[in-house]
Amino acid sequence: MELLAFGDTGWGDELFIATLMTIVVSLTAMIIGFLFALVFTPLKLSNNRLFNFIGNSYTTVIRGVPELLVIYLFFFGGSGAIMYVASIFGYNEYIEINAFITGSVAIGIISGAYSTEVFRGAVQSIEKGQFEAAEVLGLSKSIQFYKIILPQVLRLAIPNLSNVWQITLKDTSLISVTGLVEIMRQSYIAAGSTRDPLFFYSFAAVLYLLITYFSMKVINRLELRYSRGH
Amino acid sequence: MDFELMSNSFPKLLNAAGVTLKLLSVSLVVGLFIGLLFAILRLNKNIFINKFAYGYSYVFRGTPLLVQIFIIYFGLGQIEYLRSTFLWIVLKEPYWCAIIAFALNTGAYTSEILRSAFQTIKPGIVEAAKSLGVPDKIILYKIQIPIAIRQSLPAYGNEIILMMKGTSLASTVTLMDLTGVAKYIISTTFKPIEVFIVAGGIYLFMTFCIHNLIKLLEKKYSF
Numbered sequence: 001m002e003l004l005a006f007g008d009t010g011w012g013d014e015l016f017i018a019t020l021m022t023i024v025v026s027l028t029a030m031i032i033g034f035l036f037a038l039v040f041t042p043l044k045l046s047n048n049r050l051f052n053f054i055g056n057s058y059t060t061v062i063r064g065v066p067e068l069l070v071i072y073l074f075f076f077g078g079s080g081a082i083m084y085v086a087s088i089f090g091y092n093e094y095i096e097i098n099a100f101i102t103g104s105v106a107i108g109i110i111s112g113a114y115s116t117e118v119f120r121g122a123v124q125s126i127e128k129g130q131f132e133a134a135e136v137l138g139l140s141k142s143i144q145f146y147k148i149i150l151p152q153v154l155r156l157a158i159p160n161l162s163n164v165w166q167i168t169l170k171d172t173s174l175i176s177v178t179g180l181v182e183i184m185r186q187s188y189i190a191a192g193s194t195r196d197p198l199f200f201y202s203f204a205a206v207l208y209l210l211i212t213y214f215s216m217k218v219i220n221r222l223e224l225r226y227s228r229g230h
Numbered sequence: 231m232d233f234e235l236m237s238n239s240f241p242k243l244l245n246a247a248g249v250t251l252k253l254l255s256v257s258l259v260v261g262l263f264i265g266l267l268f269a270i271l272r273l274n275k276n277i278f279i280n281k282f283a284y285g286y287s288y289v290f291r292g293t294p295l296l297v298q299i300f301i302i303y304f305g306l307g308q309i310e311y312l313r314s315t316f317l318w319i320v321l322k323e324p325y326w327c328a329i330i331a332f333a334l335n336t337g338a339y340t341s342e343i344l345r346s347a348f349q350t351i352k353p354g355i356v357e358a359a360k361s362l363g364v365p366d367k368i369i370l371y372k373i374q375i376p377i378a379i380r381q382s383l384p385a386y387g388n389e390i391i392l393m394m395k396g397t398s399l400a401s402t403v404t405l406m407d408l409t410g411v412a413k414y415i416i417s418t419t420f421k422p423i424e425v426f427i428v429a430g431g432i433y434l435f436m437t438f439c440i441h442n443l444i445k446l447l448e449k450k451y452s453f
Contacts, residue, residue: 064391064437065430066398069409077422166292173294177402184296191304198305205293205301212292 003194004203011190011200018186019207025104025182026169032108033168037115044120055116062113067171074106075178103175111168118164122156123149155226162219169211183207236424239415243425246411247432253325253397253407257332258390264333265340266375272345283341290338295396298335303327303403324403332400336393343389347381348374380451387444391437408432 006012036058043055062070083095126149134144176184187204191197271283290298306312306321320326351374359369401410412429416422 061430061434064395064434066395066409066433068398068401069412069426069429069433072409072413072416073422073426076416076420077426080420080422170294173296174399176296184294184300188300196308198301198308201297201301201305205289205297208293208297209289 003190003196003199011186011194014186014190015183015203015207018181018183019211021180022169022172022182022207023211025100025107025172025175025180026165028104029107029111029168029172030165032104033111033113033115033164036109036112037119040112040116041119041123044116045123059113059116062110063117067107067110068174068177070110071103071106071174071177074102078102078105099175099178099180103172103178103180107168107171107175110171111164114164114167115161118157118160119153121160122153125156126152151226155230158219158223158226162216162223165215165219166212169215170208173208232421232424235415235419235421236428239425240428242415243408243411243429243432246406246408247436249400249406250394250397250408251436253328253332253400253405254390254394257329257336257397258393260329260333261336261340261393264337265344268337268341269344269348269378270370272341273348287338287341290335291342295331295335295399296402299328299331299399299403302331324400324405328397328400328403328405332393332396335396336389339389339392340386343382343385344378347378347385350381351377383444383448383451387441390440390444394433394436394440 004010004012004015006016040055040058043051044059046052046055079095079097082097086092086095130148130152131144134148139148172182173184176182176188179185181189183204187200191200194200268283268286271279272287274280274283302321303324306327312318312321320330355373355377356369359373364373397407398409400407401413404410406414408429412425416425419425
């Protein structure tokens, strides 16, 4: 227990901050993932062959390649790519992007591929009649989307999105290889300096389980909220 | 694009893909047995056995694979007692530690897949066998398990692909699998995109093969 004391003598406060970091990175990645899903779901559902191909390539490649490899691509290639783009605009200084941004974007792109699949499935399982009825009632396109389609998509998507959340949360442990101090990295540091890896990695496992447990409670409430009337 | 680097690194990466496949196949075989065992325990009526099996799958599915590998590779070596037993011969090798972690992890997911497959078997089938006087053991081995395997093929195919991606974590405990070699080449040449295309291509090809193999099996065992 001394090992977990707050302050200079223990690792309690460091691990607490690291836990917050894990949560923040997971949430950021999840949001970035939604943005990607927002772009790629329509592409996957479109009738245009080229759009379809782009959408399918994204989900197939990301879901078929290990997360760690994607993270290495961003970690080693991220600043190079930004510098290349900047040099086109005439900026030739060295740019270093920090581990938080690299990690969130890398995990976000992975999370986005899973979210895209979830949203695609949800949109496809809405009956055609719903679209037609909304059209016949003369509702405008934006009202059709926000008031008729989106609430139904959310209801159908939330259970599967909770899986995506869990995958994303666990994937953030891989960002520790880039040096971002989240649960895994902090445990690695603590294990190294106290020579007690068994305790710290087991404690890390407990922290992940706690995050999963409490986030499932929140998601269950959301699920209830969006399935009112069903 | 540095095409020379791409063609030079291809044979090295292909070699490393062999390590990935070996890790994958050994952990899948061991994991399948663990999964089957825990699926049967989950269906047991004894509440302690049931809770134990549930706890196992909850913990292994709720924590990152990286934590599991680190606990087994770095953590278990710390227990003095283990070092004096024959288990140490296995646990001091990163190769076996990775396999133990992968097998336990995939075992947890497999047990869930098989459990839900067992539960979808219609009770009438088992009742029919019972009324024909078939012994319980034969009902399990000849009726329930074959049906459960067919039911769980699509989900298990996904699990194989997820596990194949999971083996990339072996590179964090010094094993030179496909991701390990790719990282080594990237960090010595600083050409991440070229290496990513080649290594990612090999992974995608393996995903493609597994996907089609499972589809073939599904066709073969459909009824």
